[in-house]
Amino acid sequence: MSVTLTTAHWLFLFWVGVVIIVMGFRKDPLIPCLLGLLTVGWLFKKSFLGGVTSVYNALIVAGNEFWGIIVIISLIVALSKLLSETGADYLVMSPAARLMVNADVAYWVIGIAMMLASWFFWPSPATALIGAIMFPVAVRAGLPAIGAAMAMNLFGHGIALSTDYIIQGAPTITAKAAGFANPSPVIQASIPLALTMGLVTTIAAYIIIKKDMRKNPEALAAEREAIVGKEIKREINGVSYFLAVVTPLAFALDVAAMWVLQLRGGDATALLGGTAVLILAVGTMLKYGWEGLEKITDFVRDGFMFGIKIFAPVVIIGGFFFLGKGELAQSILSDKAATGFLEDFGVALSQTVPLNKVFVALVSLATGIVVGLDGSGFSPLPLVGSVAATFGKAGFDTATLAALGQIAGVWTGGGTIIPWGLIPVAAITGVNPIDLARKNFIPVILGFAATTIVAIFLL
Template sequence: MTVTLTTAHWLFLFWVGVVIVVMGLRKDPLIPCILGLLTVGWLFKQSFVGGITSIFNALIVAGNEFWGIIVVISLIVSLSKLLSETGADYLVMSPAARLMVNPDIAFWVIGIAMLLASWFFWPSPATALVGAIMFPVAIRAGLPAMGAAMAMNLFGHGIGLSTDYVIQGAPTITAKAAGFTNPSPVIAASIPLALTMGLVTTIAAYIIIKKDMAANPQAHTAEKEAILGKEVTREINWVSYFLAVLTPLAFALNVVAMWVLKLRGGDATALLGATAVLILALGSMLKYGWEGLEKITGFVRDGFMFGIKIFAPVIIIGGFFFLGKGELAQTILDSKAATGFLEDFGIALSQAVPLNKVFVALVSLATGIVVGLDGSGFSPLPLVGSVAATFGKAIEIDKATLAALGQIAGVWTGGGTIIPWGLIPVAAITGVNPIDLARKNFIPVVLGFIATTIVAIILM
């Protein structure tokens, strides 16, 4: 297959380069993306008005692609706010907190609790939940604050956000950009990569913390004394216990239903979202009676404010990078003659330069890391998915594995494990310096990237 690279192709590539540079400078790339849509649309359609309409078309296309996941995340966050107000969150977490009898167990328990909470409630709400309830207990068990921060961060914003197996936000965005109709291929391909990344990073972090504790065993006495007596106390009643049982049971049944009924993509999202909103409605009425008719509005409003805050920039970034994919480019540019600009570059590159698995894996990894430097875990996903689609058409590789590798690189970087400006939530709730936390995470995460890239090359 031969492709002809037009001026519009090179203009698009120029704006891709600008976006990557801007993100590497830790600036938001929305204006370059908007200008890219305007100029590429203008040049392709030979009409300034056509360029303007391309901007809006791109936002609509991206919004339609992402809307389902925006809604489910917003509803999950709304539910987490109800659980916090009723004290059900405390009841759910307290059994795990009681397991933390020494620093070794505390590291893994607080990390796994953060992972599970992140899968079901998203990492940001999970940070507040786990941090408020389990962090003081971990300190009392002898785990340093930095150790707790590393565990929460690596398991939550690292493993949890980069896999996102329950809510499926990250794999949905990556899969759409890579050309899959649902996230299942990316999810399946990510499992061995996520296991590698998770095991290497958390074990390395655990070893680092153990060495720090052995080098200065008295250093954490002041921490324990400072936090002493600060356990979270909640007003608990029968509604709290009811929701504490109902919520995890309902979501566990959701996971079973997804497995048994083979629900994927939109169907899985619909099941989770509907379950969350039903529990939210029931819990609001049980807790507040008739006032629940008003209270639920506040919960939903807060949840959607969170969801839109997270996804608003991703919609614009995604709209621009969707020009790289054929069928979406046709919709954005309103022309059947449009082709995927990135896909065409991939084919042209494969004809000019002998591509191989090692090269494309390193490109995907580097793309995820560089674009993730802006501090947003989801900003890299449209691009890494497009890169996977590009190389998937150019050479014989498993593009789902390539997309999963880029997703892991982007989210672990931008989601907040090795850049200080992405570590503020965990640092704030644990009281550690975000720069120090980034330094501690750096070696484990880099080791994880190396091991995961090797596994990806083998599997591709």
């Protein structure tokens, strides 16, 4: 199959370059994306009004693609606020906290707890949950504050957010841009890559922490004395115990149902979302009685404010990069003759440039890292998915490339190696975000190197 690259193709590629440069300078790329939609639409439809309508169409198309994920994350955050107010979160996490008998165990327990909480409740709510309940216990067990922050960061904003196996927000966005109907191919392809990235980074970080602990035991003891008094006690009642039992049990049953019934994509999201909102409704009424009819509105409003805040820029960025995918470009440009601009470049590259596995893997990795420098874990996903689809047209495994780019983008932008993305964890643990970024840097870079090598063999 041969393609003809038009002026509109090159204009689209120009704006892609502008977006990458802007994000590399840690600036939001929304205006370049909007200008790209306007000018490409104007040139393609040969009408300024056509360009203006393309901008709006792109936002609607992207909003439709992402709306299910926005809703599920908003409902999960709303539920997490109820759990926090009732003290159920304290009851759920307290057994894990009791396992932290020394610094070695504390590192892995607080990290794994953060990963599990982030899978079900997303990293931002999980940071507050783990930080308030388990962080002081970990420090009391002998783990330095910077070590606990690294564990929370690497397991939560790294492993959990870059895989997102339960809520499936990240793989859904990446898969849509890569041309898959559901996130299953990206999820399956990410498993060996995520295992490699997770093991290399967390083990390397553990070795660094142990080395630091041996250097300055006096400062560690002083730090422990200052932090242990910050442990939070919650008011516990019958509703707290009810929610502490029902919530993890219900989500565990959801996961079992996904596995047994092979629920994927939208079906899995619907099951989780329905479960979350039903627990929210029942728990609110039990906690507040008739006042719960009003209180649940506050929880839902807070949850959706969080969801929209996270996804509002992603909708615009995704709308622009969806021009790279054929059927989505047709909807945006209102023309059945439209083709995906990035897909066409992929075909053209395969016909003119000798591509190899090493090159395409490095491009996918670099794209995720550079675009992730803006500090938003999800901003890179539409682009890395589109890049994967481009190289997929050249004969490489699209799902593996998409998963590699997703890992690179989320680990960078989600908040593990750039100070401006580390503020939530740094704030709740009381460490300097620059110091935390510096400590995370070597483990994460080692993880990127190992993961890229594995991806090259899988392409």
